[in-house]
Amino acid sequence: MIPSTILSNNIEMPLIGLGTTHSGGYYHDAVLHSINKCGYRLIDTAKRYGVEKQLGIAVNNCSIPREDLFLCTKLWPVDCGDAVFDAFRTSCEKLQTDYLDMYMIHMPQLPDWIVDQKETKEKTWRQMELLYEDEHVRSIGVSNYSIDDLEELSEFASILPHANQIEFHPWFHQSDLKKYSDENGILTMGYCPLAKGKYLEDETLCRIAQKYNKSPAQICLRWSVQQNVPTVPKSTDSKRLKENTDVFDFELSEEDMGTLSSFSSQNRKIVDLSNICQKMSLPDGYKLNGRVFGVPEDNERMQKSCSKCARDHNIPQPVCI
Template sequence: MTDAPLPLAPRLDLADGARIPQLGFGLYKVPATDATELALAAIDAGYRHLDTAAFYANEAEVGRAVRETDVARDDLFVTSKVWKDDNGYDATLRAFDDSMARFGLDVLDLYLIHWPVPSTDRYVDTWRALVRLQAEGRVRSVGVSNFHVHHVDRIIAETGVAPVVNQVELHPWLPQRELRADHEARGIRVEAWSPLARGRVLDDPTLALIAARHDRSPAQIVLRWHMQQGVIAIPKASSSARLRENLDVFDFELDEVDLAAIAALESGERTGRDPDLD
């Protein structure tokens, strides 16, 4: 017998009219051999948002879960990303076709430029390709990942089209205050990758204290913090129990004292690369 599904995460409006579930399941480093089963477990638990990428080498298995589940395709939100090597107009169009063939799906919900790779200077052309794919109805929403504000400024200046989402590394050590303020003013949603700092922030004693006070786990405290910041978060987990724990954050609230204590954890530490260094 499986556990009852949890309440669904709320959906946030995107500037193009689409609506994204605020909490999703991220599948980086989920081996292809486990991806269908874990994606189905996530959907059973109540997740409606799956985040993958060509680079994660599990698009086929994620697509299979989306095709096999009883949950309607329109109730699911699937994101993928064009990898660094495929930046450029024609290469991106080809990469998208390859991704969709692997997924076995007609339409994607969100397609992102995975990294800007400023040294190759092809991200504006990549962006033009995404705008074309959206105009053709092959993807519902288009956005970017790992873009600093100045990269976002440039694609808007050169194409007149703004991304609806920027997926960046974001967690209590790296809350991305300036980027969030900029994007809020422009109506660009911020999505947190490695929302748990790859699990590393969870040993922090401040989080343990807050968790004990709310009778929750440190992961639930961090994910609740993301939700209260209005950020989209896509934690990865490798078991049904953790998938459920991470989605179960919609029936309690952090107060001002909790939020101030978490704000004090900011150190600027990244777990991944600075996008300007590629």
């Protein structure tokens, strides 16, 4: 069983979950395998990814009762203010559930066409609080928030976020932000824990992995969970799905933790958030090709990557633009 950590409201959250991606890279069988065979209970997604309907089918088809799963999805910024409840209800319908274990605001930014930004942010968070108070969700959170964003939110929040999901790996771990969150009872949750595999051949990392007889990826995941940071690696490979959960039978030494943390001096941020405003009005599941809007990717390749589930259930697969 994957161990859990405790949110500030005493709700348990698994320390390892399954991260999902945009619809072109979704694999139904991999989700079922992760839940049924590998012990995953935390499933992390977002309205923006365009796969909530597919995940709902997987959750409905898996062998694990809904109450034993931890479903987390995210509100896209265009659904701000009075639109929050309708967006929540739509996500629940697609996920085939009547409640969420965590509902997050995906980004601190709002669309440029919103005139009163601060008032809208306040109204949006109040709607999130109402969902929590009315027990539609078991916890509420944010994603990609900086210290400044969290401080602004705290000016009007009656309930602080239970979690802030951020990019978190040895090469970019925002230690000041984590420290601030810890001090304010906000759990740091990590995405992109393997830095998209870009540095897994690092000589120092490989030396540490050999020392513990683990893979470099497992060392990175252990580094996160040993700091009480739940993390959501993405994979569709059955072997790697299982490997990603096998990180609780060893402990990194203080020296090795420090060595891994020192990688952050390289400041290798992976996820580019500078083009968020360009993405605001894109249909769910669509991606920008790098930072250039309107350049098509290989649509045939993406269509081939569609899951059997999507084909069987006639779920449209968006393409990258």
